[in-house]
Amino acid sequence: MNSRRPSPLPPPKTPVAAASPWRTNRERLRDRALKREAVIRAAAREFNRKGYHNTSLDDIAAALEVTKPTVYYYVTSKEQLLFQCFVAGVEQIRAAFRAVRELSVPARERLNAVLRHYGEAVASEFGWCMVRAEEQDLSPAMSRHIKSLKSEVDQGIRRLIREGIQDGSIEACDPKMTAFALAGALNWIAHWYREDQSLTGAQIATAFVTVFEGGLRPRRGALHIDARTRRRRARGTLAR
Amino acid sequence: MNSRRPSPLPPPKTPVAAASPWRTNRERLRDRALKREAVIRAAAREFNRKGYHNTSLDDIAAALEVTKPTVYYYVTSKEQLLFQCFVAGVEQIRAAFRAVRELSVPARERLNAVLRHYGEAVASEFGWCMVRAEEQDLSPAMSRHIKSLKSEVDQGIRRLIREGIQDGSIEACDPKMTAFALAGALNWIAHWYREDQSLTGAQIATAFVTVFEGGLRPRRGALHIDARTRRRRARGTLAR
Protein backbone atom coordinates (compact mmCIF):
# COMPACT_ATOMS: atom_id res chain seq x y z
CA MET A 1 0.00 0.00 0.00
CA ASN A 2 1.84 2.97 -1.30
CA SER A 3 0.17 6.00 0.23
CA ARG A 4 -3.15 4.91 -1.20
CA ARG A 5 -6.35 4.90 0.72
CA PRO A 6 -10.04 4.41 0.01
CA SER A 7 -11.20 7.68 -1.41
CA PRO A 8 -13.64 8.68 1.35
CA LEU A 9 -11.43 9.21 4.38
CA PRO A 10 -12.18 6.60 6.99
CA PRO A 11 -14.00 8.38 9.79
CA PRO A 12 -11.58 9.03 12.68
CA LYS A 13 -12.86 6.04 14.60
CA THR A 14 -10.87 6.54 17.79
CA PRO A 15 -10.38 10.05 19.17
CA VAL A 16 -6.90 10.16 17.65
CA ALA A 17 -3.64 9.64 19.51
CA ALA A 18 -3.42 13.23 20.76
CA ALA A 19 0.02 13.57 19.19
CA SER A 20 -1.49 14.18 15.81
CA PRO A 21 -2.38 17.82 15.39
CA TRP A 22 -4.01 17.37 12.04
CA ARG A 23 -7.60 16.42 12.40
CA THR A 24 -7.88 17.50 16.01
CA ASN A 25 -7.13 20.85 17.54
CA ARG A 26 -7.17 22.15 14.06
CA GLU A 27 -7.22 25.74 15.10
CA ARG A 28 -4.54 25.98 17.72
CA LEU A 29 -1.85 23.65 16.50
CA ARG A 30 -1.71 25.11 13.07
CA ASP A 31 1.83 26.16 13.61
CA ARG A 32 4.30 24.61 11.33
CA ALA A 33 7.03 23.91 13.85
CA LEU A 34 4.64 21.98 16.00
CA LYS A 35 3.62 19.79 13.11
CA ARG A 36 7.17 19.15 12.22
CA GLU A 37 7.86 18.19 15.78
CA ALA A 38 4.92 15.83 15.72
CA VAL A 39 6.39 14.19 12.65
CA ILE A 40 9.69 13.66 14.42
CA ARG A 41 8.02 12.22 17.46
CA ALA A 42 5.89 9.88 15.41
CA ALA A 43 8.99 8.72 13.58
CA ALA A 44 10.74 8.10 16.88
CA ARG A 45 7.85 6.02 18.12
CA GLU A 46 7.75 3.93 14.97
CA PHE A 47 11.51 3.47 14.83
CA ASN A 48 11.23 2.45 18.43
CA ARG A 49 8.69 -0.22 17.72
CA LYS A 50 9.96 -1.67 14.49
CA GLY A 51 13.45 -0.38 13.94
CA TYR A 52 14.63 2.13 11.39
CA HIS A 53 14.81 -0.17 8.41
CA ASN A 54 11.54 -1.89 9.10
CA THR A 55 9.68 1.37 9.28
CA SER A 56 8.50 2.87 6.03
CA LEU A 57 7.53 6.47 5.59
CA ASP A 58 4.07 5.22 4.85
CA ASP A 59 4.02 3.77 8.34
CA ILE A 60 4.98 7.07 9.89
CA ALA A 61 2.43 8.89 7.79
CA ALA A 62 -0.24 6.38 8.76
CA ALA A 63 0.57 6.86 12.43
CA LEU A 64 -0.19 10.53 11.95
CA GLU A 65 -3.24 9.78 9.81
CA VAL A 66 -1.66 11.59 6.93
CA THR A 67 -0.15 10.57 3.62
CA LYS A 68 3.49 10.20 2.78
CA PRO A 69 3.96 13.40 0.79
CA THR A 70 2.71 15.32 3.80
CA VAL A 71 5.55 13.92 5.81
CA TYR A 72 7.91 14.99 3.08
CA TYR A 73 6.48 18.44 3.33
CA TYR A 74 8.00 18.76 6.78
CA VAL A 75 11.12 16.73 6.33
CA THR A 76 13.41 16.19 3.39
CA SER A 77 14.35 12.56 3.81
CA LYS A 78 14.10 9.52 5.98
CA GLU A 79 17.64 9.88 7.16
CA GLN A 80 16.96 13.42 8.29
CA LEU A 81 14.13 12.04 10.35
CA LEU A 82 16.48 9.66 12.11
CA PHE A 83 19.00 12.41 12.56
CA GLN A 84 16.49 14.71 14.21
CA CYS A 85 15.45 11.97 16.59
CA PHE A 86 19.06 11.43 17.48
CA VAL A 87 19.62 15.09 18.15
CA ALA A 88 16.53 15.30 20.31
CA GLY A 89 17.84 12.47 22.44
CA VAL A 90 21.41 13.60 22.75
CA GLU A 91 20.35 17.12 23.57
CA GLN A 92 18.97 15.91 26.87
CA ILE A 93 22.38 14.55 27.77
CA ARG A 94 24.18 17.68 26.74
CA ALA A 95 21.81 19.63 28.92
CA ALA A 96 22.76 17.40 31.83
CA PHE A 97 26.40 18.25 31.33
CA ARG A 98 25.65 21.94 31.26
CA ALA A 99 23.54 21.75 34.39
CA VAL A 100 26.19 19.87 36.29
CA ARG A 101 28.99 22.19 35.37
CA GLU A 102 27.76 24.69 37.92
CA LEU A 103 27.65 22.37 40.88
CA SER A 104 30.45 22.53 43.39
CA VAL A 105 30.39 18.97 44.57
CA PRO A 106 32.96 16.23 44.07
CA ALA A 107 33.27 15.05 40.50
CA ARG A 108 31.82 11.65 41.32
CA GLU A 109 28.57 13.25 42.34
CA ARG A 110 28.52 15.34 39.21
CA LEU A 111 29.20 12.24 37.18
CA ASN A 112 26.38 10.44 38.92
CA ALA A 113 24.01 13.25 38.12
CA VAL A 114 24.99 13.13 34.47
CA LEU A 115 24.63 9.37 34.36
CA ARG A 116 21.20 9.57 35.87
CA HIS A 117 20.06 11.99 33.21
CA TYR A 118 21.79 9.87 30.63
CA GLY A 119 19.83 6.83 31.71
CA GLU A 120 16.57 8.71 31.66
CA ALA A 121 17.31 10.00 28.19
CA VAL A 122 17.97 6.51 26.92
CA ALA A 123 14.69 5.35 28.41
CA SER A 124 12.86 8.25 26.80
CA GLU A 125 11.05 8.12 23.50
CA PHE A 126 14.16 9.20 21.61
CA GLY A 127 16.45 6.81 23.44
CA TRP A 128 16.36 4.11 20.84
CA CYS A 129 17.10 6.47 18.00
CA MET A 130 19.86 8.19 19.87
CA VAL A 131 21.55 4.99 20.78
CA ARG A 132 21.08 3.16 17.52
CA ALA A 133 21.58 5.85 14.96
CA GLU A 134 24.36 4.26 12.98
CA GLU A 135 26.76 5.92 10.67
CA GLN A 136 26.10 3.20 8.15
CA ASP A 137 22.54 4.33 7.67
CA LEU A 138 23.41 7.97 7.19
CA SER A 139 25.09 10.15 4.66
CA PRO A 140 28.72 10.98 5.36
CA ALA A 141 27.87 14.50 6.48
CA MET A 142 25.27 13.48 9.03
CA SER A 143 27.39 10.57 10.08
CA ARG A 144 30.21 12.95 10.92
CA HIS A 145 27.88 15.21 12.82
CA ILE A 146 26.50 12.38 14.90
CA LYS A 147 29.92 11.03 15.57
CA SER A 148 31.10 14.35 16.88
CA LEU A 149 28.10 14.65 19.21
CA LYS A 150 28.69 11.15 20.49
CA SER A 151 32.33 11.91 20.99
CA GLU A 152 31.48 15.06 22.90
CA VAL A 153 29.41 13.06 25.36
CA ASP A 154 32.09 10.43 25.66
CA GLN A 155 34.78 12.99 26.32
CA GLY A 156 32.56 14.66 28.87
CA ILE A 157 32.26 11.45 30.82
CA ARG A 158 35.96 10.77 30.62
CA ARG A 159 36.66 14.25 31.86
CA LEU A 160 34.44 13.83 34.89
CA ILE A 161 36.16 10.55 35.65
CA ARG A 162 39.57 12.16 35.44
CA GLU A 163 38.45 14.97 37.67
CA GLY A 164 37.06 12.47 40.12
CA ILE A 165 40.35 10.64 40.26
CA GLN A 166 42.08 13.96 40.82
CA ASP A 167 39.85 15.14 43.62
CA GLY A 168 39.82 11.73 45.21
CA SER A 169 36.15 11.02 44.80
CA ILE A 170 36.72 8.28 42.23
CA GLU A 171 39.00 5.29 42.55
CA ALA A 172 41.96 5.32 40.20
CA CYS A 173 41.05 3.67 36.91
CA ASP A 174 41.38 3.88 33.16
CA PRO A 175 39.05 6.76 32.21
CA LYS A 176 38.54 5.56 28.67
CA MET A 177 37.55 2.00 29.49
CA THR A 178 35.50 3.09 32.45
CA ALA A 179 33.61 5.59 30.35
CA PHE A 180 32.92 2.91 27.76
CA ALA A 181 31.62 0.58 30.43
CA LEU A 182 29.33 3.16 31.99
CA ALA A 183 27.96 4.48 28.72
CA GLY A 184 27.54 0.98 27.36
CA ALA A 185 25.49 -0.17 30.30
CA LEU A 186 23.26 2.87 30.00
CA ASN A 187 22.96 2.73 26.23
CA TRP A 188 21.87 -0.84 26.43
CA ILE A 189 18.82 0.16 28.40
CA ALA A 190 17.28 1.12 25.09
CA HIS A 191 17.38 -2.52 24.04
CA TRP A 192 15.36 -3.99 26.83
CA TYR A 193 13.34 -1.09 28.11
CA ARG A 194 10.56 -1.50 25.58
CA GLU A 195 10.02 -5.08 26.60
CA ASP A 196 10.35 -4.50 30.29
CA GLN A 197 8.92 -1.25 31.55
CA SER A 198 8.51 -2.43 35.08
CA LEU A 199 10.67 0.46 36.23
CA THR A 200 10.80 4.10 35.25
CA GLY A 201 13.82 5.55 33.57
CA ALA A 202 14.77 7.35 36.75
CA GLN A 203 14.57 4.19 38.83
CA ILE A 204 16.75 2.30 36.39
CA ALA A 205 19.27 5.09 36.27
CA THR A 206 19.46 5.17 40.04
CA ALA A 207 19.88 1.42 40.27
CA PHE A 208 22.65 1.52 37.71
CA VAL A 209 24.49 4.33 39.44
CA THR A 210 24.40 2.29 42.63
CA VAL A 211 26.02 -0.61 40.83
CA PHE A 212 28.62 1.62 39.23
CA GLU A 213 29.54 3.24 42.50
CA GLY A 214 29.91 0.20 44.68
CA GLY A 215 31.02 -2.49 42.31
CA LEU A 216 30.55 -6.19 42.89
CA ARG A 217 33.26 -6.85 45.42
CA PRO A 218 31.82 -6.71 48.92
CA ARG A 219 32.91 -3.70 50.91
CA ARG A 220 34.15 -3.91 54.42
CA GLY A 221 31.31 -3.89 56.87
CA ALA A 222 29.17 -6.06 54.67
CA LEU A 223 27.49 -9.00 56.26
CA HIS A 224 29.73 -11.95 56.89
CA ILE A 225 28.95 -15.60 56.86
CA ASP A 226 31.12 -18.14 58.57
CA ALA A 227 33.99 -19.58 56.63
CA ARG A 228 32.65 -23.12 56.47
CA THR A 229 29.38 -22.14 54.88
CA ARG A 230 31.15 -19.91 52.45
CA ARG A 231 33.47 -22.68 51.38
CA ARG A 232 30.63 -25.10 50.96
CA ARG A 233 28.62 -22.65 48.94
CA ALA A 234 31.57 -21.68 46.82
CA ARG A 235 31.86 -25.31 45.82
CA GLY A 236 28.63 -24.95 43.95
CA THR A 237 26.74 -27.36 46.16
CA LEU A 238 24.30 -24.60 46.86
CA ALA A 239 20.76 -25.81 46.37
CA ARG A 240 20.01 -24.66 42.82
CA MET B 1 23.92 -4.87 -10.26
CA ASN B 2 21.83 -7.84 -9.54
CA SER B 3 24.22 -10.78 -9.48
CA ARG B 4 25.38 -9.90 -12.95
CA ARG B 5 28.96 -9.89 -14.02
CA PRO B 6 30.90 -9.58 -17.29
CA SER B 7 30.69 -12.99 -18.93
CA PRO B 8 34.37 -13.94 -18.75
CA LEU B 9 35.09 -14.24 -15.05
CA PRO B 10 37.48 -11.52 -13.97
CA PRO B 11 40.82 -13.17 -13.27
CA PRO B 12 41.33 -13.54 -9.49
CA LYS B 13 43.48 -10.46 -9.29
CA THR B 14 44.50 -10.66 -5.65
CA PRO B 15 45.42 -14.02 -4.10
CA VAL B 16 41.95 -14.25 -2.48
CA ALA B 17 41.11 -13.53 1.14
CA ALA B 18 42.02 -16.99 2.42
CA ALA B 19 38.53 -17.39 3.87
CA SER B 20 37.11 -18.28 0.49
CA PRO B 21 37.55 -21.98 -0.18
CA TRP B 22 36.25 -21.79 -3.70
CA ARG B 23 39.02 -20.90 -6.06
CA THR B 24 41.84 -21.82 -3.72
CA ASN B 25 42.47 -25.07 -1.92
CA ARG B 26 40.00 -26.52 -4.30
CA GLU B 27 40.86 -30.07 -3.46
CA ARG B 28 40.90 -30.07 0.30
CA LEU B 29 38.12 -27.74 1.23
CA ARG B 30 35.58 -29.35 -0.99
CA ASP B 31 33.57 -30.32 2.00
CA ARG B 32 30.15 -28.85 2.12
CA ALA B 33 30.05 -27.95 5.77
CA LEU B 34 33.20 -25.94 5.45
CA LYS B 35 31.78 -23.96 2.60
CA ARG B 36 28.63 -23.31 4.48
CA GLU B 37 30.68 -22.13 7.38
CA ALA B 38 32.61 -19.84 5.11
CA VAL B 39 29.34 -18.34 3.93
CA ILE B 40 28.30 -17.65 7.51
CA ARG B 41 31.62 -16.07 8.35
CA ALA B 42 31.55 -13.91 5.26
CA ALA B 43 28.06 -12.80 6.15
CA ALA B 44 29.19 -11.95 9.67
CA ARG B 45 32.03 -9.85 8.34
CA GLU B 46 29.78 -7.95 5.97
CA PHE B 47 27.06 -7.43 8.56
CA ASN B 48 29.82 -6.21 10.79
CA ARG B 49 31.00 -3.64 8.34
CA LYS B 50 27.75 -2.35 6.94
CA GLY B 51 24.97 -3.61 9.11
CA TYR B 52 22.38 -6.23 8.34
CA HIS B 53 20.06 -4.11 6.27
CA ASN B 54 22.78 -2.42 4.31
CA THR B 55 24.29 -5.70 3.29
CA SER B 56 22.81 -7.42 0.27
CA LEU B 57 23.27 -11.05 -0.53
CA ASP B 58 25.10 -9.91 -3.62
CA ASP B 59 27.60 -8.26 -1.30
CA ILE B 60 28.15 -11.44 0.63
CA ALA B 61 28.45 -13.43 -2.55
CA ALA B 62 30.93 -10.94 -3.93
CA ALA B 63 33.03 -11.17 -0.79
CA LEU B 64 33.32 -14.88 -1.48
CA GLU B 65 33.86 -14.32 -5.19
CA VAL B 66 30.72 -16.25 -5.92
CA THR B 67 27.26 -15.38 -7.19
CA LYS B 68 24.13 -15.00 -5.18
CA PRO B 69 22.47 -18.31 -6.07
CA THR B 70 25.55 -20.06 -4.76
CA VAL B 71 25.00 -18.49 -1.39
CA TYR B 72 21.42 -19.67 -1.53
CA TYR B 73 22.68 -23.13 -2.21
CA TYR B 74 24.12 -23.22 1.29
CA VAL B 75 21.58 -21.15 3.10
CA THR B 76 17.88 -20.76 2.69
CA SER B 77 17.41 -17.08 3.44
CA LYS B 78 19.07 -13.93 4.62
CA GLU B 79 17.47 -14.16 7.99
CA GLN B 80 18.84 -17.63 8.48
CA LEU B 81 22.25 -16.20 7.80
CA LEU B 82 21.80 -13.68 10.57
CA PHE B 83 20.45 -16.34 12.84
CA GLN B 84 23.44 -18.58 12.31
CA CYS B 85 25.81 -15.74 13.06
CA PHE B 86 23.92 -15.09 16.25
CA VAL B 87 24.10 -18.69 17.30
CA ALA B 88 27.81 -18.84 16.57
CA GLY B 89 28.35 -15.89 18.85
CA VAL B 90 26.12 -16.92 21.69
CA GLU B 91 27.54 -20.41 21.67
CA GLN B 92 30.84 -19.03 22.90
CA ILE B 93 29.09 -17.58 25.89
CA ARG B 94 27.16 -20.72 26.65
CA ALA B 95 30.43 -22.60 26.53
CA ALA B 96 31.82 -20.20 29.12
CA PHE B 97 28.94 -21.00 31.44
CA ARG B 98 29.50 -24.71 31.03
CA ALA B 99 33.22 -24.39 31.66
CA VAL B 100 32.71 -22.35 34.79
CA ARG B 101 30.15 -24.67 36.28
CA GLU B 102 32.88 -27.07 37.30
CA LEU B 103 35.06 -24.59 39.13
CA SER B 104 34.96 -24.57 42.87
CA VAL B 105 35.74 -20.94 43.46
CA PRO B 106 33.54 -18.18 44.84
CA ALA B 107 30.72 -17.16 42.55
CA ARG B 108 32.25 -13.77 41.90
CA GLU B 109 35.26 -15.39 40.34
CA ARG B 110 33.07 -17.64 38.25
CA LEU B 111 31.08 -14.62 37.17
CA ASN B 112 34.25 -12.80 36.26
CA ALA B 113 35.38 -15.70 34.13
CA VAL B 114 32.06 -15.73 32.31
CA LEU B 115 32.15 -11.99 31.79
CA ARG B 116 35.63 -12.20 30.37
CA HIS B 117 34.55 -14.78 27.84
CA TYR B 118 31.44 -12.75 27.19
CA GLY B 119 33.52 -9.72 26.38
CA GLU B 120 35.78 -11.66 24.10
CA ALA B 121 32.78 -13.12 22.29
CA VAL B 122 31.35 -9.67 21.73
CA ALA B 123 34.67 -8.52 20.34
CA SER B 124 34.84 -11.55 18.05
CA GLU B 125 33.72 -11.62 14.46
CA PHE B 126 30.24 -12.74 15.46
CA GLY B 127 29.89 -10.21 18.24
CA TRP B 128 28.02 -7.66 16.23
CA CYS B 129 25.52 -10.16 14.92
CA MET B 130 24.99 -11.68 18.30
CA VAL B 131 24.38 -8.41 19.97
CA ARG B 132 22.34 -6.77 17.28
CA ALA B 133 20.20 -9.59 16.01
CA GLU B 134 16.81 -8.06 16.56
CA GLU B 135 13.52 -9.79 16.77
CA GLN B 136 12.11 -7.24 14.39
CA ASP B 137 14.28 -8.47 11.57
CA LEU B 138 13.43 -12.11 12.05
CA SER B 139 10.50 -14.40 11.61
CA PRO B 140 8.49 -15.11 14.76
CA ALA B 141 9.96 -18.57 15.10
CA MET B 142 13.58 -17.46 14.95
CA SER B 143 12.79 -14.47 17.05
CA ARG B 144 11.50 -16.73 19.79
CA HIS B 145 14.53 -18.92 19.54
CA ILE B 146 16.92 -16.00 19.83
CA LYS B 147 14.99 -14.56 22.69
CA SER B 148 15.20 -17.76 24.63
CA LEU B 149 18.93 -18.01 24.09
CA LYS B 150 19.38 -14.44 25.21
CA SER B 151 17.24 -15.08 28.22
CA GLU B 152 19.27 -18.13 29.10
CA VAL B 153 22.43 -16.06 29.19
CA ASP B 154 20.74 -13.35 31.20
CA GLN B 155 19.40 -15.82 33.73
CA GLY B 156 22.82 -17.40 33.98
CA ILE B 157 24.36 -14.10 34.95
CA ARG B 158 21.63 -13.34 37.44
CA ARG B 159 22.12 -16.74 38.97
CA LEU B 160 25.83 -16.22 39.45
CA ILE B 161 25.12 -12.87 41.05
CA ARG B 162 22.64 -14.41 43.46
CA GLU B 163 25.08 -17.14 44.32
CA GLY B 164 27.75 -14.55 44.88
CA ILE B 165 25.55 -12.66 47.27
CA GLN B 166 24.84 -15.91 49.05
CA ASP B 167 28.43 -16.97 49.44
CA GLY B 168 29.51 -13.47 50.36
CA SER B 169 31.74 -12.89 47.38
CA ILE B 170 29.44 -10.26 45.89
CA GLU B 171 28.03 -7.21 47.59
CA ALA B 172 24.28 -7.29 48.10
CA CYS B 173 22.50 -5.82 45.08
CA ASP B 174 19.56 -6.22 42.74
CA PRO B 175 20.55 -9.18 40.55
CA LYS B 176 18.34 -8.17 37.67
CA MET B 177 19.53 -4.62 37.34
CA THR B 178 23.11 -5.60 37.98
CA ALA B 179 22.95 -8.24 35.29
CA PHE B 180 21.51 -5.71 32.87
CA ALA B 181 24.28 -3.29 33.65
CA LEU B 182 27.05 -5.83 33.22
CA ALA B 183 25.66 -7.35 30.04
CA GLY B 184 24.92 -3.94 28.62
CA ALA B 185 28.42 -2.68 29.12
CA LEU B 186 29.81 -5.77 27.46
CA ASN B 187 27.31 -5.84 24.63
CA TRP B 188 28.13 -2.29 23.80
CA ILE B 189 31.68 -3.24 23.02
CA ALA B 190 30.37 -4.41 19.67
CA HIS B 191 29.48 -0.83 18.83
CA TRP B 192 32.87 0.72 19.22
CA TYR B 193 35.26 -2.15 18.81
CA ARG B 194 35.37 -1.91 15.04
CA GLU B 195 36.39 1.70 15.19
CA ASP B 196 38.84 1.33 18.01
CA GLN B 197 40.78 -1.88 18.01
CA SER B 198 43.60 -0.55 20.10
CA LEU B 199 42.98 -3.32 22.60
CA THR B 200 42.26 -7.00 22.19
CA GLY B 201 38.99 -8.47 23.28
CA ALA B 202 40.67 -10.09 26.25
CA GLN B 203 42.22 -6.83 27.37
CA ILE B 204 38.92 -5.01 27.17
CA ALA B 205 37.15 -7.75 29.05
CA THR B 206 39.74 -7.62 31.78
CA ALA B 207 39.54 -3.87 32.06
CA PHE B 208 35.77 -4.04 32.31
CA VAL B 209 35.81 -6.72 34.96
CA THR B 210 38.13 -4.52 36.99
CA VAL B 211 35.64 -1.68 36.78
CA PHE B 212 32.72 -3.93 37.67
CA GLU B 213 34.50 -5.37 40.65
CA GLY B 214 35.73 -2.23 42.28
CA GLY B 215 33.20 0.37 41.28
CA LEU B 216 33.86 4.06 41.16
CA ARG B 217 33.83 4.91 44.84
CA PRO B 218 37.35 4.91 46.23
CA ARG B 219 38.08 2.02 48.52
CA ARG B 220 39.74 2.40 51.85
CA GLY B 221 43.47 2.41 51.54
CA ALA B 222 43.36 4.37 48.34
CA LEU B 223 45.60 7.35 48.08
CA HIS B 224 44.43 10.39 49.94
CA ILE B 225 44.88 14.02 49.14
CA ASP B 226 44.56 16.75 51.73
CA ALA B 227 41.13 18.15 52.36
CA ARG B 228 41.88 21.64 51.11
CA THR B 229 43.05 20.50 47.71
CA ARG B 230 40.12 18.21 47.42
CA ARG B 231 37.68 20.93 48.18
CA ARG B 232 39.31 23.28 45.74
CA ARG B 233 39.32 20.67 43.01
CA ALA B 234 35.75 19.68 43.66
CA ARG B 235 34.76 23.26 42.95
CA GLY B 236 35.67 22.67 39.36
CA THR B 237 38.54 25.15 39.40
CA LEU B 238 40.79 22.37 38.27
CA ALA B 239 42.87 23.45 35.31
CA ARG B 240 40.88 21.95 32.45
Added chain:
DNA sequence: CTATTTCTTTACCCACGGGTAGGAATGCTA
Protein backbone atom coordinates in the same frame (compact mmCIF):
# COMPACT_ATOMS: atom_id res chain seq x y z
C1' DC C 1 -14.50 37.93 -4.90
C1' DT C 2 -10.35 36.90 -7.03
C1' DA C 3 -5.36 35.79 -6.50
C1' DT C 4 -1.80 33.79 -4.11
C1' DT C 5 0.32 31.07 -0.81
C1' DT C 6 0.16 27.10 2.20
C1' DC C 7 -0.88 22.55 2.93
C1' DT C 8 -2.31 17.91 1.55
C1' DT C 9 -3.61 14.63 -1.65
C1' DT C 10 -3.68 11.21 -5.73
C1' DA C 11 -0.99 8.89 -8.72
C1' DC C 12 3.10 7.62 -10.18
C1' DC C 13 8.40 6.45 -10.92
C1' DC C 14 12.11 3.34 -10.43
C1' DA C 15 16.19 1.40 -8.04
C1' DC C 16 17.19 -2.03 -4.98
C1' DG C 17 17.42 -6.43 -3.35
C1' DG C 18 15.49 -10.98 -1.76
C1' DG C 19 14.48 -14.92 -3.95
C1' DT C 20 13.90 -18.40 -8.00
C1' DA C 21 13.92 -21.10 -12.58
C1' DG C 22 16.47 -23.57 -15.28
C1' DG C 23 20.55 -24.80 -17.39
C1' DA C 24 25.64 -25.64 -17.73
C1' DA C 25 29.75 -27.50 -15.79
C1' DT C 26 31.88 -30.80 -12.91
C1' DG C 27 32.43 -34.88 -10.85
C1' DC C 28 31.14 -39.47 -9.43
C1' DT C 29 29.25 -44.23 -10.49
C1' DA C 30 28.58 -48.22 -13.15
Added chain:
DNA sequence: TAGCATTCCTACCCGTGGGTAAAGAAATAG
Protein backbone atom coordinates in the same frame (compact mmCIF):
# COMPACT_ATOMS: atom_id res chain seq x y z
C1' DT D 1 30.44 -44.07 -22.00
C1' DA D 2 26.04 -43.34 -20.34
C1' DG D 3 23.72 -41.73 -16.41
C1' DC D 4 22.96 -39.48 -12.07
C1' DA D 5 24.13 -36.04 -8.45
C1' DT D 6 26.37 -32.04 -6.97
C1' DT D 7 27.63 -27.46 -7.50
C1' DC D 8 27.48 -23.08 -9.50
C1' DC D 9 25.98 -19.72 -12.98
C1' DT D 10 23.02 -16.65 -16.17
C1' DA D 11 18.93 -14.53 -16.40
C1' DC D 12 15.01 -13.19 -14.61
C1' DC D 13 10.83 -11.96 -11.39
C1' DC D 14 8.48 -8.78 -8.51
C1' DG D 15 7.35 -6.65 -4.01
C1' DT D 16 8.84 -2.97 -1.34
C1' DG D 17 9.65 1.55 -0.29
C1' DG D 18 12.09 6.10 -0.85
C1' DG D 19 11.07 9.85 -3.32
C1' DT D 20 8.48 13.12 -6.72
C1' DA D 21 5.15 15.62 -10.00
C1' DA D 22 1.26 17.84 -10.25
C1' DA D 23 -3.13 18.94 -9.05
C1' DG D 24 -6.78 19.85 -5.56
C1' DA D 25 -8.36 21.90 -1.00
C1' DA D 26 -7.87 25.43 2.52
C1' DA D 27 -6.52 29.36 4.27
C1' DT D 28 -4.90 34.26 3.67
C1' DA D 29 -4.27 38.49 1.24
C1' DG D 30 -5.60 42.35 -1.48
